[in-house]
Amino acid sequence: METHLFGRLTKVEVARRRLLAAATPTRRVEEVPVEKAFGRVAAETVRAPRPVPSFARTTWDGYAVRSADTESASAHRPVELAVVGEVFAEQAYSGVLHRGEAVAIATGGAVPHGADAVVLFEEAERQADTVRVRKPVSPGDRISRPGHDFPRGSVLTRRGTELTATALGTIASCGVPKVRVYARPVVTILPNGNELLSPGMPPKPGMIYESNNATLAAVVEATGGIAQTVPPLPDDPARIEEGIRQALATSDVVLATGGSSVGERDYLPRILPKLGTLLFHGVAVRAGKPTLAARVGDRLVVGLPGHPTSCLGNMYWLVLPALRRIGRRPGPGWHEGWATLGSDAVAPSPGLSTIVPLRFERGRAYSTFRGSSIITSLAGATAFAMLPPGRRIVRAGQRIRVCLLDPPLGPGAAS
């Protein structure tokens, strides 16, 4: 056993930007029915192939009339019109409405040619084949003209935007049954370490249960990706390299956890340069210094620390923006804001940035950090702050810039 030291550490912001720059937005596209496309990212700008409505529709139950016929109508001297037809919603009156005529029409029905207004049922008095109108109507009354909702050629959704309920509704409403969306990014999580047991296996002295599969898969799924998990590999460089190569064949991103530092058994720093271009090794951040990344063609391999808090913290800060870029989702995956610290936050080294997970209580932010190996360090955290190097203590009461996670690291933020 021997220990090595990191060379020059890469500033956390530089590491984040390098990973982001190396992330290739996916070009894989799928076609999915509008009923199944919620939350997916549009791979095309959808324009309306026809106006909506595509014909003049009435917005109420009533009588389609020529408004000019009703000009003189009053309670004392009602106008009497001949009812020449009835139009249910799906029908169209085949003829043309002439002077002195009315057609009974249900909400949503096509307004007959010649008619230019609709008299409400409640404001008319039906008598066998005639109807009495006691109030004048104006041209366009209770009629939705073609294109009133949106004209032909309207942009219903733009390429690269997340599909919402309303966007999908507008697409369906002009008859488009499917929408082209970007494929979900596939992320394989590949833990390594002789000390790792898969959950469910019997406990063994000196061994611990692997938990990064669960936390990283959650972040991947929450980001619209597909997470593939692999049982932990032993500290065997050939098997780890083979595992990464296999994963690369089916993945946009491979997240190898553990073995990312500079110790004798940390094989990732030796494997990654063989596979592609090393982007960085060693990040000036606590927790999470032993992190490295490589670009392999249009794919990424990231080696994350095995400690659960370091692993998940760097997953959010470094990997999430890149993963969103691959999946064509806008933004880094958090909203920036300001918060007032409820208690002192300690930055342990003037040379390192510090990632501080935060929970909120009565409007103030409190650090939940208890140690990088302590997974409950993140329980209840819904945001984090990245404190810059060079300051050892940030005092309670100070305003700090925070990143509000979406989805949150811990419980308590949803609903």
Next chain:
Amino acid sequence: METHLFGRLTKVEVARRRLLAAATPTRRVEEVPVEKAFGRVAAETVRAPRPVPSFARTTWDGYAVRSADTESASAHRPVELAVVGEVFAEQAYSGVLHRGEAVAIATGGAVPHGADAVVLFEEAERQADTVRVRKPVSPGDRISRPGHDFPRGSVLTRRGTELTATALGTIASCGVPKVRVYARPVVTILPNGNELLSPGMPPKPGMIYESNNATLAAVVEATGGIAQTVPPLPDDPARIEEGIRQALATSDVVLATGGSSVGERDYLPRILPKLGTLLFHGVAVRAGKPTLAARVGDRLVVGLPGHPTSCLGNMYWLVLPALRRIGRRPGPGWHEGWATLGSDAVAPSPGLSTIVPLRFERGRAYSTFRGSSIITSLAGATAFAMLPPGRRIVRAGQRIRVCLLDPPLGPGAAS
């Protein structure tokens, strides 16, 4: 064709509460692997079957020592200890550490019996079989005691909470491979109306494309439910009733859209009382008055208006809280807050509440409502206000209570 009038309208808040009270939280439970459980609702309170860590672990690379041996150590008079073994992470030192001994140990390794502190590699000087320590260490230094992360019996997640990345990580880290979660609620959407065409079919005069399948399915999926969609049924009471009965066999909720008013062809008000207990018919809200609901055993049937804006508005305000309750998700599906109106909002009738979809621009809220048949009424809306009856205009500059949707009705809220 004849027109009927609604009887007494049910206040919107009363309708919402009745539907919520009639919603039966699901009792169906599934067991899913921790890597697949993100966002699901825990159907059990998970307690740690063992402490984490389950043995004393070192948190750094170094030498496990008896701290008492280092008491007198200084730069000038280092203490020399015999290195009697090496412990990689997954191993355990079989013997007991005696006075004057040290064991080289890697991060995460089990601290040998007898040792009570770890000296950092960097602060020790190895010489063949001995190591020189130049600084005293205190008991517990760089050791994570059993249960330091969390003790045996700790509550890792409570029944009824949404599973987050961290909760799943804690569950995995004490060896639990699966978690029992509530089944996703199944919602069948069943449009009816002779005028409705499925998207993708050729256009026909007088016919419109069905879009509520797309919008309602989006809300269901975003709420963690499973949406089943059915092509539009014609205005045939027997077929609609049969469709609802069939849907009820496989669904927690049936959302029938269209045919919910009081016209000749509005069959839902005649069908629903045959199936179960009518909860209300006619809601004092604009848009969305023609809405009704029935409880059928532990299931719900809701008849929503066919107009897309009325339909989606009532889906949010009336159905979403009930759907979340069935799926055991806390909260109504929105966050309440206050906003300042950017322009006047008009409440059309003193007897009706008004649901106003809102978009935000430079910190002010603007109504996006253009008419209940106009689906673009909701484009860009990320919140809504429910204005109480009895006030015709709410002026620009006024503060109003708003419901911020999660997920939003329209684009622009995410990231």
